[in-house]
Amino acid sequence: MFYTLTANPAVDMTTSCVGLEPDENVRTTGASYTANGKGLDVSYALKKFGIDSVALGFFAGFTGKFIVEETMNLGCLCRPVWIDGITRINCYINDGEHEYGILNPGPALTPQSEEELYRILDTAGDLDCLVVSGSLPPRVSKDFLDKVVDHAQARGAEVVLDLSSSKLRDLAHKKPLLIKPNHHEMAEIYGIKIDTDDDARRALALAHESGVQNVLLTMGSRGSAYFSNGEDIWYAKREFNIKLVSSVCAGDCTLAAFLNKWFKDRDNVEEALKLALATGANVAESQGLGDFGHVDEYSKRIAVRKLPRA
Numbered sequence: 652m653f654y655t656l657t658a659n660p661a662v663d664m665t666t667s668c669v670g671l672e673p674d675e676n677v678r679t680t681g682a683s684y685t686a687n688g689k690g691l692d693v694s695y696a697l698k699k700f701g702i703d704s705v706a707l708g709f710f711a712g713f714t715g716k717f718i719v720e721e722t723m724n725l726g727c728l729c730r731p732v733w734i735d736g737i738t739r740i741n742c743y744i745n746d747g748e749h750e751y752g753i754l755n756p757g758p759a760l761t762p763q764s765e766e767e768l769y770r771i772l773d774t775a776g777d778l779d780c781l782v783v784s785g786s787l788p789p790r791v792s793k794d795f796l797d798k799v800v801d802h803a804q805a806r807g808a809e810v811v812l813d814l815s816s817s818k819l820r821d822l823a824h825k826k827p828l829l830i831k832p833n834h835h836e837m838a839e840i841y842g843i844k845i846d847t848d849d850d851a852r853r854a855l856a857l858a859h860e861s862g863v864q865n866v867l868l869t870m871g872s873r874g875s876a877y878f879s880n881g882e883d884i885w886y887a888k889r890e891f892n893i894k895l896v897s898s899v900c901a902g903d904c905t906l907a908a909f910l911n912k913w914f915k916d917r918d919n920v921e922e923a924l925k926l927a928l929a930t931g932a933n934v935a936e937s938q939g940l941g942d943f944g945h946v947d948e949y950s951k952r953i954a955v956r957k958l959p960r961a
Contacts, residue, residue, distance in 0.1 A: 652777040653697060653704035653910070654808075656768075656799065659757045659788045660688030661741045662714045665897050665938055671746050679744075685939040686721035687741070689784030689813060692900045692940065694727045696907030696930065699943050705730055707771060709788065711758045712737035730771055734764045743899055750898065759790040765798075772802040780828070780914060784813040784903060800825050809914075813906055816840045823861035830858070831867045831906045845870070848886065848958055855879040867909055867927070869902060876905070876928060878920055884958040887924035891952050893936040900940050905931035908946075925953040 666682040694706040705728045710719055715731070715738035722729045736758025744751040772778065781803040783796065792798075796818055800810050809828040812819060816839040819830055834845045843854040851868065858866045859881045868877040872895075875888035908930035912923035929949035934941055 653694075653702065653780050653782060653914075654772075654775060654778055654803075655690035655694045655704055655706050655782045655784065657688030657690035657706065657708040657785055658760075658791070658795075659739070659786045660686070660691055660708050660710065660715070660718050661739045661755070661757070662717060663687040663741050663743060663899060663939075665743045665745075665899065667745045667747070669747060671744070671751075683938045686718035687900065687939075688718070689903045690782055691718070691722060692903035693782050693784060693813075693907045693910075694722070695725055695940055696900075696904040696934075697911065698726050699940070700908070700911045702911060703728065705775070707768065708732070709734050709758075709760060709764060709768070710738055711735060714738040714740060732764050732767045732771070734758055734760065743897055745895075745897065750895065752899075757786075757788040760788050760792075760795075761790075762792065765792055765795055769798060769802050772799070772806065775806065778803065778806050778808045780809045780811060780910075782811045782813070782906070782910070784906075786815065787818075796822060797825070800827070811906070811910065813903070820861075823858070823863050826862045826864060829865045829867060829910075830863050831869065831902070831909075833869045833871050833902065834873075835871070837868055848884075851877045851886075852884065852958070852961060855884060867906065869905060869931075872898075874928065874932065876924060878909075878924055880917070880920075883960065885920050885924060885955055886958060887921075887928050887953055887955045889928050889932055889949065889953050891932075891949070893932050896936050896938060898935050901931040901935040904934045904940060921955045924955050925950045928953045 666679040668679045694704045710731045739755040739757040742753040811829045813831040816836040841857045878885045905927045909923045909927035933945045
């Protein structure tokens with residue numbers, strides 16, 4: 652079974668307005684409140700594909716209770732670690748031209764809460780894959796993620812990482828099954844701006860040299876992605892445009908969709924990429940995760956090609 656870890660979950664408030672004015676109150680056209688966090692989004696998206704998972708994370712106060720209840724209401728299993736404080740609330744504003752994100756730090760962790768999470772990993776009897784996503788809360792131990800990976804791998808589980816560039820760099824030597832950086836993060840880690848296939852080849856080769864087994868490299872608003880297994884590289888691009896509503900959950904759902912097709916069939920790269928980009932596009936044009944109503948249609952409009960071997 653998939654397990655997901657969201658160390659720093661949030662209640663996300665997504666809203667729209669007609670322009671932002673400094674020093675003025677701005678009336679919005681409405682707001683949605685969703686239980687979020689990158690690992691949680693992976694669990695929610697997997698559930699939409701009919702795949703069960705267990706959502707792990709640290710939760711606090713009335714907002715933490717809301718997230719856990721929403722997770723259970725969506726049909727996902729959840730094993731929370733309760734901590735002191737209030738789980739953060741993030742705000743995303745679309746003014747019709749730009750998207751703004753206001754992100755709060757979240758409640759602090761203690762060594763005791765970290766140890767409780769390790770115990771959950773140690774006693775999970777069906778831990779096949781752990782997806783670790785998102786930011787870390789304040790006062791987290793420096794080796795927290797190292798220990799998370801160690802505990803999961805000690806159980807024989809595969810590890811998938813969707814983290815900031817610095818953390819991906821630090822954990823690459825632990826040979827994660829898959830990482831999902833975007834092109835900005837790849838540039839920060841390996842110093843290569845990715846504008847061409849050759850740029851992607853060089854960056855992906857460096858990722859494999861550092862220990863990573865597979866890489867799903869997303870290109871953000873370009874609507875494309877590369878996948879490399881260390882031997883071959885595939886490039887996928889959507890052949891349609893969307894109207895962006897919010898990109899907040901799109902990358903997480905892209906990862907979930909890819910894992911849905913690829914995790915148990917590692918040769919199924921083309922179908923996995925088509926579903927991944929179609930899902931990401933459908934979510935980006937929706938409030939929150941949306942209903943995945945256009946995923947099947949969009950999957951037919953994704954072009955995939957394999958790059959010639961160098």
